[in-house]
Amino acid sequence: MKNEMKLEFLSISENESLARVAVASFISQMNPTMEELTDIKTVVSEAVTNAIIHGYEDKNEEKITLTCKMENEQIEIIIEDKGIGIDNIEVAREPLYTSKPEWERSGMGFTIMENFMDKVDITSKPGEGTMIRMMKQLTSTRALCN
Template sequence: MRNRMALSFTAVSANESFARVSVAAFVAQLDPTMDELTEIKTVVSEAVTNAIIHGYGENDEGIVYVEVELVDGTVHLVVRDEGLGISNLEEARQPLYTSKPELERSGMGFTIMENFMDDVSVESSRLEGTTVTLVKRLSKQNVLCN
């Protein structure tokens, strides 16, 4: 069965924790390991924080959109904003690259997403926003399939 959820919320940092719980509670239905769940929560934090801080520049008029679909033990996660967009995607995805060094951000958000997920794709256009699509196959399902 396909099971879907969609979430949207005001672009404020206080909602990061809510987004983590919401996604993790939904994914919990696939019975992931505790490590997999931690990885997914971390990825949600990184992507949602990027939408809030970089996408909307902490303008709380913005709305962050999150979608999750569970298909045959695979988690499909989309985090989207309608904010500023990314002008140079290749540069943005480099480890340690950050456009806001003054915020003591690490520049490791995209690198973390790539490490914890099986697939990461980013679409963005200037002033229209950014969509990050992430896929993770859960280990238990792999075992069952082999």
């Protein structure tokens, strides 16, 4: 099965659950396991939260784009913001690194994304924004039942 969807929403925290539910509903066509579904909802939350609080530094009226593609058992999720961007991507990916310790962030968002997904690409330019592209192959036996 091949399918694709794109969603654009404002950078307000209420939209984290919108993004999670939209992706969960989209991928449920592929018969994911409960664990796959929970993992994917979690990584979408992490990436959207990052766009809101880091990319746009909690300014509420900026746009976030979520693109979701599926082909056979492969899922691709892209989350983009046009916010402040990331200076040093390698440092940002490190477990426990956070630029906002005063906000009680734990610096585990990217580590969670990497653990739950097969591949996480980060493209970012200071002053221009950030794009997170995540891929995951669902377990083929269940996906083939579709």
